[in-house]
Every structure is written in C-alpha cells, then in structure tokens.
Amino acid sequence: MKGIQVKYMPMSNSSQFKAEVKITLIDSSDIADILVKMGSTRKDSDILNKTFVYDQAGTFSDGTSYSRAKNIITVGLGTFPRLDHFFGEVYIQRSDGSLSDPISFSR
Numbered sequence: 781m782k783g784i785q786v787k788y789m790p791m792s793n794s795s796q797f798k799a800e801v802k803i804t805l806i807d808s809s810d811i812a813d814i815l816v817k818m819g820s821t822r823k824d825s826d827i828l829n830k831t832f833v834y835d836q837a838g839t840f841s842d843g844t845s846y847s848r849a850k851n852i853i854t855v856g857l858g859t860f861p862r863l864d865h866f867f868g869e870v871y872i873q874r875s876d877g878s879l880s881d882p883i884s885f886s887r
Contacts, residue, residue: 784870786885791859799857801885803870808851812875816855818868822886827866828857831873863887 785802801816811834818828832846832855839845845856855870869882 784883784885786868786887788863788866788887795861796859797862798859799866801855801857801868801870803853803855803883805851805853805872808848810875811872812877813873814846814853814855815871815873815879816857816868818857818866820863820866822867824867827860827863828868 783804785804787800787802788797790797799818803814805811813834814832816828816830816832817825819826828844830842830844832844835848837847839856843856843858845854847854857868865887867884867886869884871882872880874880
C-alpha cells in the first residue's frame with residue numbers, strides 16, 4: 781500500500797456521520813481481500829471488522845461499500861452516530877494468505 785485517506789462527514793439533515801477510506805495501492809496484483817478494522821480505542825474493532833473481497837464492488841446490506849478505480853480503492857465504512865475519536869487499520873491479504881503490514885488511520 782502506498783497511502784490512505786480518511787473522510788468523516790455528517791449526513792445531511794441527520795445526526796449520523798459516514799466514514800470512508802481511500803487506499804492507494806503501489807501494486808494491485810495478487811490481492812485477495814481488503815481487511816478493515818475500526819474501533820473506539822487503538823487495536824480494537826468494536827465499531828467495524830470487515831473483509832472486502834478484492835474487486836467485488838457494491839453497496840452491502842450492512843451499509844458498507846467497495847469500489848476500485850485503477851490503483852485506488854474506496855471503502856465506505858457505513859454510518860455512525862457522532863464519534864469524537866476512532867482508530868482503524870487496513871490490511872491487504874494476498875492470494876497466498878499473507879497479510880501486509882497494517883496502515884493505521886484515526887480521527
């Protein structure tokens with residue numbers, strides 16, 4: 781992975797917020813899954829713990845979404861009540877089952 785960008789924004793006319801992560805890949809070959817964990821404290825996953833199948837685009841019943849345009853993956857993490865702080869990690873799982881080092885994000 782090359783980098784990560786997090787967006788956290790209020791939804792119009794609502795007390796809910798939505799979160800989105802954009803991941804820029806250096807190499808997009810041999811990827812099986814994208815693993816995302818999000819928690820109220822570091823290393824926790826009490827808010828979200830989800831595996832996205834690489835290149836299986838769509839909006840899912842849990843409110844998350846996944847899309848890819850060339851080397852940029854956009855993952856919608858869903859909607860939440862206002863969160864003053866959250867922490868997360870993204871991992872790339874290769875076809876051989878190995879995991880990348882995590883890239884962390886926070887707000």
